[in-house]
Amino acid sequence: MSAPAPSPLAIVDVDPAKAPARQDEVLTEAALAFVAELHRRFTPRRDELLKRRDERRAEIARTSTLDFLPETAHIRADDSWKVAEAPAALNDRRVEITGPTDRKMTINALNSGAKVWLADFEDASAPTWENVVSGQLNLTDAYERRIDFTDERSGKSYALKPAEELATVVMRPRGWHLDERHLQLDGKPVPGALVDFGLYFFHNAKRLLDLGKGPYFYLPKTESHLEARLWNEIFVFAQDYVGVPQGTIRATVLIETITAAYEMEEILYELRDHASGLNAGRWDYLFSIVKNFRDGGAKFVLPDRNAVTMTAPFMRAYTELLVRTCHKRGAHAIGGMAAFIPSRRDAEVNKVAFEKVRADKDREAGDGFDGSWVAHPDLVPIAMESFDKVLGEKPNQKDRLREDVDVKAADLIAIDSLDAKPTYDGLVNAVQVGIRYIEAWLRGLGAVAIFNLMEDAATAEISRSQIWQWINAGVEFENGKKATAELAREVAAEELAAIRKEIGEEAFAAGKWQQAHDLLLQVSLDTDYAAFLTLPAYDQLV
Template sequence: EKAEFLSVTALLFCSVGIYNAPVSQAPVLMLHPRAWNMVEHNMMVPGPLFDFGLLMFHNAKLILQNQSGPFFYLSKVERYMEARLWSQISFWTEKKLGLPAGCIKATVLIECVLALFEMEEILYELKEHSAGLNCGIWDYSASFVNRFGHRADFLLPDHSKYVDMEKRFLHSYMDLLVQTCHRRGALATGGMAALLLPGDKENATRSNKSCIKAGVDGFMVYDMDLIEPMQKLFQLHSHGQNQLLQLREDITVTPEDLLIMPAGGLTRYGLRYNIALGVLFIEAWLSGVISSIWGRLRIQQRQRYVWQWIRHQVRLEDDGAVVTRALVSSLAEVLMEDLKAAIHCQTSRDKQRLMTAVSMFLETVLKNDFPEFLTTYLNLDHTFHSSQS
């Protein structure tokens, strides 16, 4: 369970050589602490403070002696007040541990639509503790369901068919983030580069060319195999160690650009695909291997889309059927056999875990209100507790 939240993320400034290089020139390892909605049950303190404190107390001086960190990757930030809190925590910690002021650095993931409108303030509040902002394209897209999922004017179509970086609301988001960071001399890093399938480096690198064109200064990676191809890609399509001189004064982004949803619909295949990935996310979470799955596929968000399609009774493009609770439930049951083969269910415990995952998936998407923090909900869910007994 802890592996999901105490994930270590490698931040790569792609133009810097990494092999046979000193630590100060290597890709930067950043601790990804839990978000504020999580609690460390062993000590009953906020999860992010526990994670932050462990790293700082045991490793901060050693990391600094090696001319690196301590560096953090902050997700789920919604308001500038959270950035101010992290800055105050950092100053207090530096003083208590006798560390140089400003040595703690944090990159903030802009994944919430609300945070997008406070990027200037977030950078200001972090000040010397800021290591820039990070684009979270798919997290950002899913945040519309979180905040505005009940509204039909924020209905998202099938991602696999209609949503990509060319869509207005996504490329405007990235353009504005890069422009905001570079105007303040802060680094803007591209979205999480994830190796979806073994050997799929070509597809992964191709999808990040648009980020470089937008002016990002590097990439986040979960899969270490992506460091070299991402580095080569950055060197090929940019000049220098970063792109801070690209101020993007050529663009003007309006609130309408950021909030307009792409046109499109949903097919039966798209619905089945999202149901399958949503179930697989929970099954992996129950199996304790969620860190790799979450980093690779970002499939946690699939439940949100299915919930929204049910909520607004979307009509399928191919056969005209309406997405209802009954339709989603029946498709989930039918998919059971395919999913058993996909994850190689062999023992009775494997099959029971998959059945539990299907049950928990349906429990979330069939609710009137989708849980704001899915992992918190799953952790407290009665079905999960009964499956562990």
């Protein structure tokens, strides 16, 4: 690879006196030149695909339905193609832990005993410039084994276990919709996805190969096989640019949008030389249903988010189709999140929650999933036990083809098949969680423990979406109150007052509580539904 010319990328809106430590190690001329080339080649197509999302949403608003694509029926009918064989480091994925790439989490996740760590630059990370840069450094430092951490409050020190005991890293960049305002070319910001992917791949692809692993990715918020095709084109270019063999990259796609659920096989097909599997994520999936069918009438109104479990008929159709699709094509099927955060004070709460986690992971293993997600190290052995019982010594169960599964297009959007209704308590919870999460996000925290659950941006998205949907559908709750903007404002004001009383005036003033309250109401009540709350929120992120 020849020496690059000086990068044309400009670093903007970054105070040199407050720049992240060791920033120059990440933003080298060579790395920035690579990101600039990604931007030139692929951002125009990214922009076209974002416009296509809007067009498809308009079509859904007109028809109130979705179907499998007739123009790609030949791909689904062709039984001959499979995705590339999994590399050894990704063949056994029975438990995956998720979390942001701060220094403490990097060490704890790698040491957790999970097979995989989803190192998250997306929903579990607020994209402050500090988080973007330091997250890259933490991963490289971990690969170089020059990472440690001492907790200032407890004095406890953290260091990596031996290499053979560490989880394999699968990195998740930001979704296509988010830009990185601090890196610009000719005044235009670079997509956050290309910044996150580009810096990580450039610095670590060869390093990871030397460690016997590789540059592995989770691809979020994908809405169509055309978006998967764009990623594949990026992978092909990137591998040639850096000088690693084609097929070195492996990608797992999160099927967390309702439109992607109708294109699972096509997504795997587009990425087949680089595909590793598909994942089923609940909160973003429900958020996508509300977003796309928000004007579809009463039959698309979701009940309280906690009432929509993976056993709901339309969710069961989605997960079973995912397992069948993956195994038909030789890919891993990865299940959903166990988000419980163990209590330090209440053993009974932990006991009940652990049993729910065990039942959920037993179900996923029994359904044919090859692995599943947890948010806390204490949940790793519970999930591991569930999959060990089914897998034994096998690394996965891709040989279970689930040919008994027969999902029709209508099954995936049969929201009214769920016998549950929105409740007033559900509205209160949505407001509570929304305010508390957004406040933390505005302070730079993307993974937040709220009411003993580890929440990320997907939680806030489904919370504000349900408030919006219930108001616009004129839902009447069991207590006789009707979902209105006035009621949402009343509940939000009560929650803000309760938080002030709970944490005290000094902590309240030091936080971003009023800002979070206002932003939640903005994205919940505006007639013009914001595609992602993180778009207006990013404008307020320091």
